[in-house]
Amino acid sequence: MPEIRECIAHFLLLLHLLKYFHWRSYRPWALLEIWTDARVDQVAVVKKNGEEEGGAKSGDHPEWRRMRKGLPFRVTQDSSATVGPKPVSLWPPDIKDAKDLSARMRLEGVEYSPRDLYLNFGHRWFTFKYLLHSSVHMYKPAEWAVLREMPQSGRAYKFSIVFVFQTAVIAFQSFDANVQPGWELACPPPKPNICPWRSDDPYPENVPFLTHFAAFLRTVWEKPWKKGLAIEYIRKIGDDFPGVGAYSASEIFAYAGLPHDLTITELFNCPSRVGRLLEAGYTLAHSGWTEGFAVFLKRALRGGYLVAPTIEDRLYCASRYFLVWAKESTKVSDRMGALYEMAKNDFAGCQELEYDVFEPSLIGVAFKRKMHLGPLIFGRDFWRKNHADKYGMPAMDPVSEAFEKYKFACKDDHLHPDEYYSPGPPLVLSPARLQERKVETFTFRMGKKIAWSLTAPRYGLRRLTGDDREMRFAATIIQTKLQVSVGPLEYSGNALGFRKRGNGRRGVHVALCKGDPGMKQGKIDYWPLHLRGQARAKERIAISLMQKRISMVVKAERKKKGRAALQKKIRDYHKVVDDVVVQFGRGRKVKSGNRDAKVVKKRAGRVKIVKTRRSVDKHLADVNATLPDGGHDFDSEGRRRSKRQRVSD
Structure with missing residues (x-):
């Protein structure tokens, strides 16, 4: 299930990128080309056909040639x-050919x-359903000229679909x-929206969603x-209740103060808990918009325009x-914090959560x-007496x-009567008062998924502790692994950002992917350097976790394995x-961020790479001169272009 805050963030990102590239609805862009990467099963079929037919027929097909090399191919x-x-x-x-594509398909x-996410091309609507690890980006034509010749081994993602x-x-x-695209004649009907954002209303009403959810409750x-x-x-x-994935469910339950081991009956038969669930969902979506x-991002x-988070950016977000x-x-x-301690004591004493x-x-x-749900959460009489004047x-x-119609027997709101009355502490505290105590989170395994909570479990859910838990912290994943965590910056499709190294250097060095020729400066x-930094962080964290439980011999063995893994990477x-x-060369000199090379044929099926030393500045100048828009400048913080260059741009 896609996470609602990530869907919102990517929609706002796309709007920003379209504005950056000067798109206007009254001047729609003509769609010139469509590209995609082959699926794993398609590549296997193509390779099998090539072997069976001696490679002749499959080698003649442009799509098959690019599939076999792990390159994206143009859709026709x-x-x-x-x-x-x-x-x-x-x-x-109903589109006949490329000429018909550019004439009838225009981004409006x-x-x-x-x-x-829906894109209106006039003739058809393109629908893109976010599934696991999917994101949207925009590139300059020069950058796309590099990426479309980049094999999949040189990037950590696949192109699901590319509009040129x-x-x-x-x-x-x-x-x-793992995405689900589609083509529709008209814009699909809107889904229930828990926070229907409007730029002129910072706190939009969601009565249609509440009406829809009330009908859903009756079916439950x-x-x-x-x-x-x-x-x-x-x-x-x-x-x-759209947009609730693994992390959104944990966050909503924590915002609403709901135990993570509630049953369906315990949640949906309690008016206060349902009200808190809905208001927590609204708050989570609202934070996505703001x-x-x-x-x-x-x-x-x-x-x-280029999303390239550094390690510091990702840790800040996490x-x-x-x-x-x-x-x-x-x-x-x-x-x-007091309620947190009471729940812990109930858990330790094997008692029901009070x-x-x-x-x-x-x-x-x-x-x-x-139209908020305060009276549903606290009771109409309590709300009228204590909080109606302010809210x-x-x-x-x-x-x-x-709830009034069905008259449920559940009258307990599971709220402490002395914590929310007036006069007393305000119902909504200041940001400073929300930072008064530090408490540890709880981590549970529920089936194949993980949940994080502030409430200890009652029903014997498997609680994760020790190394198994600590290696799942976002900070640990970001600092020690090549994989991504969760959040608006955690996508394998992002560009790579590194703090610049060297005396007096500031800013961020950016590469489109790990195979980008500009990776070396x-x-x-x-x-x-990034891999070595991760290895050091992993060794530091592992030693701190196991310092009291392993001998010096085991520590040395772990360090040896860590060094071997680093060298392999x-x-x-x-x-x-x-x-x-080899891919960019094909018999001519290649300007690579890592080295210059010339591909020389030795014998059938083999090539020899002749390496030469060359300045990266000269390499980038040559590459940019051959690209359509004069190349790209990733570092907005470190480089200052001349007035003449700015005018020409």
């Missing part, structure tokens, strides 16, 4: 290219849905091509079965974007709407009406660089 009207769990042709219906607009225009390229990228109450964990169930109801792009933009997910500890208010660990300030944004007394909302090759990287040199 005769292509059989499909993408997605439900295979869909990437060529638009972009629309948002809590689970999808005259002035820019829109690329949908994913780690494993009428079902005879209500077993199973609620946190797993809400991830399966994407049509009624923070996801503006605070975190924008920070990682290089040159105004520490501030989440309340509990993949964090060792978090800061809470004094009253939430009060939920709930802090209203975490969902304070939701109380700024006219208003909204009319009966659709969810409250549904002068004598500094940034990818091996560096050898693999140099092999990738050689593959890129």
